[in-house]
Amino acid sequence: MAPKNKSFDPVKALEEIENKFEMFQILDQDGKVTNKDAMPDLSDDDLVELMKRMVWTRVLDQRSVSLNRQGRLGFYAPTAGQEASQLASQFALEGEDYILPGYRDVPQLIWHGLPLTKAFLFSRGHYEGNQFPEGVNALSPQIIIGAQYVQTAGVALGIKMRGKDTVAITYTGDGGTSQGDFYEGINFASAYKAPAIFVIQNNHYAISTPRDLQTAAKTLAQKGVASGVPSIQVDGMDPLAVYKVTKDARDRAVAGEGPTVIETLCYRYGPHTMAGDDPTRYRTSDEDSDWEKKDPLVRFRTFLEEKGLWSEDQENEVMEQAKEDIKKAIKEADGAEKQTVTKLMELTYDDMPSNLKEQYEVYKEKESK
Template structure:
């Protein structure tokens, strides 16, 4: 006698998928190893180098906020709290890999080879800030939310068609996963098995919109499943865990196994940008304190100190080095000839539209005075 077919339960399927996304973690908040099997193959020198980069970048963030308030920088999106998410993922890359950043992802560009002076000029809106040196495989930070995901799918497909052992990596925030470009990008890359890594830096707030109002999905990582992309949820305050999952995603991609989506659970300590956002209006002091206890630099510092690889003297030395580097870079940026409106018009068009030709003459006269 045939058994009766069980009624399909769509809710049960959803719950089962969501339950699979356990967060990958190697270091706990106290810097203790909680998953020895996942420890990445990094030398002591590499571990120290990663810490140095995180410390340097934290200083850069502090100084950039100061410079912005002084009127010496333009657009700036703070990065403190996201160092592990940003720098450990970039550390897993090779020089031939391409980075397609969002506007908060300038640190990855710098460690991929972009001179700091160029980063400062980008912030000021100077065209030279978008003229990257030869060999820096990256695009300028994308301002349009999620647009870099579509671009990354195209760049990754280009890498595949050229037979290169490289990947294209991109970043967006939790809010970016609600954009149409997000879905189009991951679906295209999945369909063509393009060597792409899609990082979602879930810093809990899309400007002032909390993550729980952004989507009803229990994780953002699971959004990759619908496109057939292997996806992972990782502790974004744990540099070793972020490095590990990114390295494995890269290895899969260069083997021809297609893209990966990585959700990093992280936090931004500062405002969304320095353009008037006030996080105290939508975040509580208790929430800030909870995440400050998970600070990626403090956690990694404890881990390295326990191994005898780091101490206060080393950290202070690197803080001073960062300050000196930043001082020299901003001085160099100050020495670059100011951009004029007519210069911008000249480099924007091969053939200037008639309506702008008239404006061009007006500005040219103003600039001559």
């Protein structure tokens, strides 16, 4: 006699999937190693270099906010709090890998080879800010939310077709996972086993919208499961954990095993952008204080100091160097050729339409005065 079919409980199945996504961590917020077996293979010099980059980038963020308020920068999305998520993931890449960033991901571009002057010109909307030097394998920061996910799937497929041992990595925020491009991108990459790494920087707010108001998913990492993509949730304030999961994802990708989705739990200390957002209207001071205790620079500093690899003098030296680098770069940006309407038209069209030719002549006359 055939056994009776047991009824399938979809609610229970969902709960079982969700409960399997536990946050991966190596360093706790006190800088203590909680997962020795997962420690990445990084030399002392590597650890110090990663800390230098995080400190340098925190200074860059502080100065960029100030420059924006002075009217010397244009569009700017603060990065303080997300240094481990951004820089430790980039640290796991090779120079030949491709980065397809969102608008908050300029630091990864800089450490991938983009001159700081170019980053400042991008913020100002200057066309030279989108002219990357030869060998910088990256696209300009994407402004359209989630669009970089579809582009990354395409770039990764191109890498695979050319037989290259490289990957394409992209970033979006928690809000980006509610966009159609997010699902299309990871599904396409999964179907073709393209060497892509999809990073979700879950800083808990899509501008002012709390993460729990835009999706009922218990984790954002689990969104990759339906597309057959290995996915993981990681402590995005822990540079060692972020490096580890990104390095593992890269290794799988170049081995032909396809894409990975990485959700980094992190926090942005500043506003969404400097374009009028006021986080005090939707975040509490208690919430800010709780996340400040998890600061990636503080915990990594503690870890390195206990190993005898970091000191206050070293940190001050990096901070001073960052200030000098920023001062030099902003001066170079100030010296860039003034952007004109006619120049933009020349760069846009090889064969200009007749109606624009008329406008071109009008602007050319205005600019000559």
